[in-house]
Amino acid sequence: MNFRIGSGYDVHQLVSDRKLILGGVTISHEKGLKGHSDADVIVHAVCDAMLGGAGLGDIGEHFPDSDPSFKGISSLVLMAHCRHLLQEKGYEVGNIDGTVFAQAPRISPYKKAMEENLARAAGVSVDRVNIKATTTEGLGFEGRGEGIGAHAVVLLQKLVQES
Numbered sequence: 424m425n426f427r428i429g430s431g432y433d434v435h436q437l438v439s440d441r442k443l444i445l446g447g448v449t450i451s452h453e454k455g456l457k458g459h460s461d462a463d464v465i466v467h468a469v470c471d472a473m474l475g476g477a478g479l480g481d482i483g484e485h486f487p488d489s490d491p492s493f494k495g496i497s498s499l500v501l502m503a504h505c506r507h508l509l510q511e512k513g514y515e516v517g518n519i520d521g522t523v524f525a526q527a528p529r530i531s532p533y534k535k536a537m538e539e540n541l542a543r544a545a546g547v548s549v550d551r552v553n554i555k556a557t558t559t560e561g562l563g564f565e566g567r568g569e570g571i572g573a574h575a576v577v578l579l580q581k582l583v584q585e586s
């Protein structure tokens with residue numbers, strides 16, 4: 424198979440005593456996301472899409488939250504590891520499309536920096552990464568500012584064998 428596709432979804436709770444890190448960018452906000460790692464919800468969704476596309480399970484299976492070595496870790500480090508797992512299966516990232524569901528803060532000023540960080544971790548050029556954001560029009564847990572959700576789709580392509 425030359426191509427495979429994966430999807431990922433994640434949610435983290437917004438709490439007062441944490442930094443808000445999205446796509447590897449620290450964003451000034453009164454609350455941050457709670458988690459064992461840096462709780463970078465969009466990177467987690469991308470990791471799950473990478474792993475799912477390759478038939479490699481999910482992020483919690485590879486990086487359990489019971490493991491102290493992952494406490495506070497940058498999720499971009501976990502994503503770079505996912506890239507190596509894909510390589511071992513003979514795949515590389517084709518493109519990444521992700522969506523952040525957040526009533527606040529405004530994500531658009533940070534999208535470019537997020538795309539650059541994700542591209543670096545995936546080992547692809549930045550034109551292969553797209554990050555979108557949407558409010559939920561005040562509805563649901565994201566709309567009430569209780570948490571942030573993220574969804575991602577990742578295309579995987581077969582690595583070209585060098586002759």
Ligand SMILES: Nc1ccn([C@@H]2O[C@H](COP(=O)(O)O)[C@@H](O)[C@H]2O)c(=O)n1
Binds near residue numbers: 527531556557
């Ligand atoms: N946290 C967010 C949410 C949305 N945006 C940008 O606003 C535009 C409109 O969003 P809707 O809620 O009406 O879908 C859209 O272009 C989003 O990129 C944002 O920057 N931060």
Ligand SMILES: C[C@@]1(CO)OP(=O)(O)OP(=O)(O)OC[C@H]1O
Binds near residue numbers: 433459461463484486
């Ligand atoms: C990333 C990991 C690992 O530190 O922890 P969290 O930051 O809590 O994130 P989550 O999306 O709940 O699950 C994956 C985890 O095992």
